[in-house]
Amino acid sequence: MKKFIHTILIKRLIVAALCITSFSLLLSGCKQKEANMEVQEAVAEDERFVTLTKEQAQNIGIETGTIENRVLSGAISVSGMLDVPPQNMVNMTAPFGGFLRSTSLLQGMHIAKGQSIAVIENPEYIQLQQDFLDTKAQAEFLTAENQRQQELAKENVNSQKVLQKSIADLTSMKARNNGLRAKLKMLNIDPDKLDSEAIRSTIELRSPINGYVTQVNSAVGSFVSQTDVMFRIVDTDHLHTELIAFERDIPKIKIGQTIRFTLANESTERTAKVYLIGREISADRTVRIHGHIDKDDRELIPGMYLKAMIETGGQSLPTLPENAIVNHEDKNFIFIKDAGNENSFEMIEIGTGLRQNGFVEVDMPSDRSAKNVIVVLKGAYNLLSKMKNVE
Template identity: 50%
Template sequence: MKLNKYIYLPVSLFATLMMLSCGSKKETAGESHADHDESPDQVEVSSTQYRTAGITLGSPEWKEISSAIKVNGLLDVPPQQQVSVSVPMGGFIRQTTLLQGMPVKKGQVIAVLENLDYIQLQQDYLEAKSQLEYATAEYQRQQELAKENVNALKTLQQTKAAWQSLTVKEKALKEKLAVLNINMNALAKNEIQRTINIYAPISGYVTQVNVNLGQSVTPADVLFRIVNTEHLHAELTVFEKDVPRLKIGQLVNFTLANESKPRKATVHLIGREISNDRTIRVHCHLNEEDTQLLPGTYLQATIETGAAKVKALPETAVVNFENKNYVFAKTQVQDSIIAFKMIEVQKGNTEAGYTEVGFPAGAPEKDLVVRGAYDLLAKMKNSGEHEGH
């Protein structure tokens, strides 16, 4: 029950409250002062009021309660399923048909670039290849002469060095051209290309288009972003206090922000680093893949952690006031006056009439009100309102 300025109570509880509030008028003069020295989180009742309200005391019990961790998260894709497309060498955009949201296939041409440097690189390669052919033949000739002791050793060594240098140069230029996707078969026929093609590295959907025709781009620029949504996963944020309850393989029920029907996933990886906000990331695989889902979609989830033995009190022992949970603990008995203190607790899962309760450090865990807690809360707040008038 959440109490605002005005308290609305069932008839039975209202009657009990009236008896608690008015019963003291029939007590002795000493008992009539029971409520005047109460602190904001304390309430006092006479022994007669105690019996009338049917207040019962108890202590936490170890109960096996099925629990689930409620968390938030979002849909995400593995790093290998999202690609930022850049170019190894700058140029001008001469052709592209991509739009955001468009599907693409791996190996599809997504852009065409033009640059004079592409022509120069091919020219350098053809020249190096030609020089290498001559250097190879010369090196072989010098080797034959050396066998007959016709030439000097120095000449052979110089020829070998030139051959090795050109071999490295030709191979390096060939690799550069391969990175640029230059057609080497056409180049072997001296067919020099003025443009290069940019191919889609993965299949998926285009999420970003950052270029337009005629734009000059450099290797530092991201031209496109492509995401493959075939293997989305749920990335959950779990608080530090719940980490010991996590295990690989646990069932996860989650609901997307734009859906009402729950989906299922399984805990696959548990993060090993606690962030500054005292949380960890939990990676979950979806039980059913859905390529229509979008990365970044917000979700709410519950992780089924199974039953565990926890400290629990009857549901009637825990009261709710201003979105916080409390229990009452008996603090003293003096001159037929019984005092109770309200203690804030952490409320967990509830099952079979018992609720998991977490107590603050140093809080008493005996002589707790397990029946009549709402009567005490109502009396305490009602007394506070009368004192304010």
């Protein structure tokens, strides 16, 4: 029995020893892992620094300075096209339809306001003129009849009913005559000069504006309805820019700002002014910007595509020269001088913004301040090259 108890005690002691050994090994492994992490962090920290000797610093020609505030003009990149206001574009149609008997229009021709551009023929024009002359004659007769009935009414010869009917007939006939008069004016026929000897089956279409012919859609001899567009005439004297800006940029755009634009396949820069800002956001989250061109150019054509920059005004921003910023692995960095060592420099990642005249807006990390920081202005790429060679 004692031997059995002795055996059990020995087994328990062996198990306890094994547990203590395993715990010691585990604790040792954790400490080793923590030590390795500290080493890695130290190495990563060291990788952000580069140290030069005095001779190296002189050979590279390093120049330092501070981050300074400068006034940069913001600009928003947009695209669009040239367009004309609605009143400067006319679609020519035939009132009441008809056959196109003659026209000399060709695309690109310049047309003066009031110039005859086509002759339209329709038998209905004859009936319209006849009806006008007929109602005109009847109105004159009813006017005389109404005057006679009024005289008889004064002498109580006729009844009031007869007088009222005379007035109603005259009013109705004048309404018909005035309606036909309006239709004749739509056909460019002067009602006051129309008589039975001047009735005709053709009318002349005249241009209501000065401009250029941009479309010719009908041939001589074809029948055109009153909704068919035969010609399009555009006045290009008041072209404007119709730009498309993204929703995020709208708060920066103000009426009166300068627009600088160039046409496709052209290097000449032209200017305009923001005149109207749209009040509706489209499905693709864009807004229309209407600009008036500063100098009219008859060579410009509606529909031309353009690229433009809208100048949004100047603002004071922290900046550095472009040469002070290095790009590595699609990120932007600068080198700042280590306070403890004159020839040691730390590479830190930054954000950038506006660029103008060789200077770039700088956005420092949240844990860094732009004040009192000594930045490498010249020789930054040499430091980057040395740092990577050392690695």
